[in-house]
Amino acid sequence: ARFFKSINRKMVSHMENKALLISVIVCTYNRSSSLKGCLQSLKKQTANKSIYEVIVVDNNSSDNTEEIIKYFTKSRLTIRLVKEKNQGLSFARNRGWKDAKGIYVAYIDDDAIAESEWVEQIAHFLKTHPQVGVFGGPYDRFSPNPLPAWLPENYGTLNLGNKRKLLNTKDDWLSGSNIIFKKAILEQYSGFKTNLGMKGDKILYGEETELLIRLKKMEEAVYYVPNIRVKHLVAERKLSLWWLLKSDYFRNFSISLMNNDRLDLLRGLFYLIKSLFQLPFYLLMLTKDPWKRKLYFGLSNISGSLGRISGSMGNTN
Numbered sequence: 001a002r003f004f005k006s007i008n009r010k011m012v013s014h015m016e017n018k019a020l021l022i023s024v025i026v027c028t029y030n031r032s033s034s035l036k037g038c039l040q041s042l043k044k045q046t047a048n049k050s051i052y053e054v055i056v057v058d059n060n061s062s063d064n065t066e067e068i069i070k071y072f073t074k075s076r077l078t079i080r081l082v083k084e085k086n087q088g089l090s091f092a093r094n095r096g097w098k099d100a101k102g103i104y105v106a107y108i109d110d111d112a113i114a115e116s117e118w119v120e121q122i123a124h125f126l127k128t129h130p131q132v133g134v135f136g137g138p139y140d141r142f143s144p145n146p147l148p149a150w151l152p153e154n155y156g157t158l159n160l161g162n163k164r165k166l167l168n169t170k171d172d173w174l175s176g177s178n179i180i181f182k183k184a185i186l187e188q189y190s191g192f193k194t195n196l197g198m199k200g201d202k203i204l205y206g207e208e209t210e211l212l213i214r215l216k217k218m219e220e221a222v223y224y225v226p227n228i229r230v231k232h233l234v235a236e237r238k239l240s241l242w243w244l245l246k247s248d249y250f251r252n253f254s255i256s257l258m259n260n261d262r263l264d265l266l267r268g269l270f271y272l273i274k275s276l277f278q279l280p281f282y283l284l285m286l287t288k289d290p291w292k293r294k295l296y297f298g299l300s301n302i303s304g305s306l307g308r309i310s311g312s313m314g315n316t317n
Contacts, residue, residue, distance in 0.1 A: 022052040022122060023102030023183075026110050027084075027092035029059045029200060032068045034111035034233060039068065042108075043077045047119035052106075053078040055099055057092040060085065060200070089197035090207045093176070097186045105186060107208075109177040111233040112139065121227045122180055132221050133182035134212070136174035137228030148239055150292035155244075156234040160224045167222045174222065176208040178230045189214055196254055203246065206254035213258070241296055248300045249307035256311025268308035275301035 024042060028035050035056070042054050054077060056069050069081045084095040097105045106122055108114055115121075125135060141147075141156035158175050160167075167174070189211065197207035212222060237243060256264045275298075282298030283291075 020051070020053055020102040021126070022104050022106055022119060022180075023096075023100030024052055024054045024106045024108060024119070025057065025093065025096035025100065026054065026108055027057045027059060027089055027096060028061060028065055028110040029089075029092075029198075030061045030063050030065070031110050032061070032063045032065045035065060036068050036071075037113055038108065038110050039072050039077070039079070041113040041116075041118075043072060043075055044116055045114065045119045046117050047123060049076055049078060051123060052119050053080065053101060055080050055082055055096055057082050057084050057096045057099075059089070059092040060087055086194075088194055088199040089176075090192040090194040093197070093207070094191040094194070097181070097183055097191060100183055103183060104180055105183050106180040107176055107178075108230055109232065111235065112177045113142070113231045113233075115229045115231070118228060118230060121225070121229075125223075125225050125228065129223065132223050133185040134174075134180070134215055134220060135223035135225050135228070136179035137225045137230070139175060139178050139230045139232045141234045142231045143234045143236075143239075145236060145239075147234065148292075150290040150296070151239070152293065152296070156232060156238075160226075162226050164226065165224050167224050170216075172224065173209055173212065174224065177232055178228065179208060180228075185215070185220065189218075196257060203250040204254050204257075205251050206258050210258045241292065241299075244296055245299055245303040248303045249310075252304040252307035253311035256308050259312075262312060264308055264312035268305050268312060271308065272302065272305035275305050 026035070026038055026042075039054065039056075045052070056065075056079065058065050058069075058081060066081065069079065072079050080099075082095060082099050084092045093107065096107070104122070104126065106119075108118075121137075125132075129135075138159045139157060140159075158178075160172050191211070192207040193210050196210055197204055215222060238247075252268075256268075278301065279298040282294050285294055287294070
């Protein structure tokens with residue numbers, strides 16, 4: 001009996017000391033209905049459940065997020081709830097990797113759905129490329145309702161091709177909805193800048209892009225892997241011209257925050273004047289695009305220029 005107890009203790013000790021391969025991080029704020037779909041996709045992964053865990057970082061949700069998470073704790077999915085009181089996606093993402101037990105940290109949005117082989121494909125890439133510390137893949141869009149015909153054709157998607165490749169992050173970027181880091185790299189570079197990224201209902205972007213820029217400057221390899229795929233929800237609130245223009249404004253606002261360069265004010269003014277001059281040409285283009293799409297392309301440049309100007313002045317209102 002003592003012999004078998006000793007063997008059991010050694011096995012438990014070995015399992016406790018054996019590092020988990022992947023920690024999947026899902027940061028969430030008041031999107032319990034979408035979160036359920038995300039967690040369901042993580043539950044249905046083809047990968048062995050022993051190689052990954054799921055950490056849901058609740059960033060002050062006031063809906064039934066906790067009930068959704070408790071439902072999945074009854075399944076075979078290894079899932080943990082972590083609460084982050086500092087409001088903001090970057091705070092939540094940083095909390096996620098700090099609490100992760102995995103060697104690698106894989107981020108997916110709470111309104112995204114992982115393909116069934118998502119974790120398995122991550123593990124396969126790590127087996128063949130153990131030296132790579134940052135990588136990610138494409139995402140397709142999905143919507144419960146038909147999408148308006150005027151939407152830009154690739155809106156809500158990211159596709160950098162069908163071949164695995166080393167990224168030049170000056171031109172190509174990975175999305176925070178489908179990106180994987182070696183935890184040691186996040187520790188080394190202190191993770192995400194907390195002045196960037198969504199903050200509750202306040203729109204900001206760019207926290208993952210800013211981190212990728214820093215990593216590229218330090219010559220860290222960043223890979224695009226087309227087999228690591230997710231689907232991302234195009235929410236109904238985002239299917240309006242006003243939302244797209246607002247998003248363009250804050251995307252450029254965020255770029256100015258990243259640049260922290262007063263010359264962005266001059267650049268913004270230059271692009272604004274140029275965009276105002278070009279607007280009639282967009283509206284009169286002899287293409288088959290819907291008129292509303294032409295209007296969006298014309299106004300998008302103006303909205304983005306205003307965002308660049310406002311961000312360069314440090315205006316967060």
